[in-house]
Amino acid sequence: MNNNQDKKAYFIGGGIGSLAAAVFLIRDGGLDGKNITIYESLAVLGGSLDAGGNPQQGYTLRGSRMLTLNIYECTWELFKSIPSLTDPNTSVYEETVAFNERVKSNAKARLIDKNRAIVDASKLGFSMENRAELLKLSEASEDKLGNSCISDWFSPSFFETNFWFMWRTSFAFSPWHSAVEFKRYLHRFMQEFPNVETMTGVKRTVYNQYDSMILPLIVWLKSHGVNFMKECTVTDLDTAYELDPKTGTEKVVVKNLIYENAGTSKTIGVTANDLVFFQNGSMTDASSYGSMTTAPKFYTKEDSQGWAIWEKLAKKYPEFGKPEVFNTNIAESFWESFTVTLKDTAFFDQMEKFSGNKAGTGSQVTLKDSNWFMSFSLNNQPHYKDQPANVQVFFTYGLHPDRVGNFVGKPMTACSGEEILQELCGHLKFDYDVVFANAICIPCRMPYITSMFLPRLKTDRPLPVPKNSKNLAFVSQFVEIPDDVVFTVEYSIRAAQMAVYELLELDLKIPPITKFDKSLKVELESVVKAFH
Template sequence: MNNNVQAHLLGGGIGSLSAAAFMIRDGKVPGANIRIYEAAPLLGGSLDGAGTPEHGYSLRGGRMLTFDNYECTWDLFKSIPSLADANKTVFDETVAFNELYKSHSQARLVDKRRAKVPVASMGFSMHDRAQLLKLSLADETELGADTISDWLDPSFFETEFWYMWATTFAFQPWHSAVEFKRYLHRFMLEFSRIETLAGVRRTVYNQYDSLVRPLQEWLQGQGVQFILDCKVTDIAHTISDGKFVVTGFDCLRAGNSEHVDVAASDLVFFQNGSMTDASSLGSMSRAPEKRDKTDSGGWTLWEKLAAAQPGFGNPAAFNSSIAESYWASFTVTLQDAAFFDKMQAFSGNEAGTGGLVTFKDSNWFMSVVLAHQPHFANQPPGVKVFWGYALSPDRIGNFVAKPMSDCTGEEILRELCGHLRFDLDVMETANCIPCRMPYITSMFMPRLHSDRPLPVPKESKNLAFVSQFVEIPDDVVFTVEYSVRAAQMAVYELLGIEREVPPIKQHDHALSTQFEALIKALK
């Protein structure tokens, strides 16, 4: 047992929760020795999900899951009991759920005529194929801080492949070529089935109810202390033998200033940066407020640390251009099944089997997805919930003469019904809550290798970074897996745990996978 280890986790997202679990399970640290500090009133960070049937539910977003990848995530959740059945793990219940509800989209792309776009072909020219192959084989040092559009001509961004790949993973042409290349390799299995999303797996409910809540309950049962409404504002440190050693930190707890001392033998895990920082919600009659990092201060602490230690990364590479990292989502709560019935008849998919439906000619580049119902643990029978998002919310709509960023929930529903050619009466009971997220794809911004710190920087003695903004070779950001893997790597290194972090499965090295991807690219 590591009875003498005290751990402070600054931020309550999935990375910190996972780090706590790995410390207990694999590091034998008593749960009572672990404290998680979170500025919000709830844990979970970007894996959120909240609301009521009366006032409407809200999800800022949902991350894609697969069983073929996500090695560290499932390694963790094979140890966490299900809330529904203590004899099953979260992994067990997720596998069983996906056996019942398999993804096979029949309406992946829809054009301006409301016609389903044929997607058997990826729409590549030979020139597109040659450029894509060249990018996928390029070394990361060669790609540097280049954008995707630095390597691919404008014609590529009009292919069926791009419409599907971009909306599945939220890429834009101006995003990092390195990240795009990593996705091509990490998700090469999905390349050959991108039109059906057959490789996508889903949790029973939204990811807050299905992943965060059972993990939080297990940690609580182990004695982990959750300190909510507590914002860490500064980290005190000293340099000892050339190493950065945290000696304490300042925080605002329920509005009161406090200082927490940290011994040299203690461990500190810091969530540097947040893709949902400065997000805001609107309503049926109000557009979301436009915020930036000055409204939340969510990036301030990383900026302070990075200014003092070059090895701690460069947050400016990620948070300096909201126009390039921003998109908007919306969650719709319905008191009847009228919209679901029409959508299921149109798409040919029952809710929970279709994945994203993307309106490829939408000025907003809008997509919607109907999850299996109920999507929230407290969602009563008869209530339906669906989610959507738009990658180009600053453009004027096709049916509403405003940018989505200025639209109320009612206006977003009007735009959606316009694309579907549905009468507005299917939304008679709807409550649409829009969400603005200025930094949602900030981790995709073009960057240099040095712009992200390692989970445990070589300059650090007792401080680890756990977030989407650390450097993990070959893995991909904007996934639950990235945060969980960063947490596992950091915990194992700081505690000297000999158990191997589950290696990244090299599906892209398999000849069968390469052959299937080649066949798909040639269609």
């Protein structure tokens, strides 16, 4: 371990992957935290696991994540060693387990139809043809699936089943997304299949993921002397091939790191003994917020340059993946979310009466006939650490924001926060002036939010440590990890752990992926459910 104390490590991006990797470097690799620097373009760390705003102007949340305790192996292994901010003698993992013992999910209104009727979602709605199609895809090899779409494997009737409505909105799939990713989800979450309508296996953090996961990581890293360079944008990496004396082959070595801060460009020299971790690509790149009176602006990667470094590296080194597979089709990777801040309990009260679920126990509610295909969830309150007792917050999203609303005559992307709430009230048949009289709704457009789901080949994503890399690793949703599923916190943390252990040549075991899909009990329960 002492051999690593003098190593320096540099991180490009301050998301969960970088923060987790920094912990692994210190905890498992013996690096001195003072030799670790994390560069982040924004003024806040956390990447896609962000949360902002306040009760006066309204809270913001680009995304909200569902977790499970029986998988997410690397995530919970990490958070077993990170103290809770409320009790230093309790880990974040222990805090999360205790919270979910108190607040348990058991959705009673998973799907609502156009008549505002709660659908009996226990009936998945499969035909024999659908069951055969599902089995065929789940057993196909990834090589056979290739870069095909989900819609290539199913008849149109499959996309009208209750199962599709629920599975899709649980994980944000669309028919044009990758069949490989869909198959991986079917296997990774097979133990949740029998409870897809109640979502009893879903677990939540005490607050939003920024307050419950990111802040404890930041506090831990700061206590170990890690340097955080916020509002600093890394613009380029100077790389070259060098002979690796261990293998006798040429490998890519990062020589310099160039970043900008307050209009000034600076260069940091990097030795072959140092380490560089790069969060290539971003699902929340080029995001934009609206307000109660304005719709979000339309931004693309040219407005943020969030993909620029990966594009430069990929042109030089084919083993570093193909970013163009993921960032050139916004029409198939974007959707819109919105966060609603309430100054009274009217909406929560009416939803509890209608659904039979108290906030925090109902998981998602999907308006299955909504043109925008809206879903929302009422989390346990408070959802923010600083949230006043008289304020409530909930998160909602639409997977078809380009379509004209059922009640508001324009696409979701053109709507203000007020118009979005009017659309929601139309579906629920609530009186706007009663439930949203004191509401603040902040919509957020995200051009690349499901870009990691776009059809791709295995070689389109780099390995966490490419075989031709000496000191550069990738930690993001856009790396290749066999059998695991993107669009999860687990994917970023597993990539981080793999990258750290490989670069440092640590003889430590990474928690294996739990194979629930190989359990006879789970397989039988899934078959029974499929025929219900």
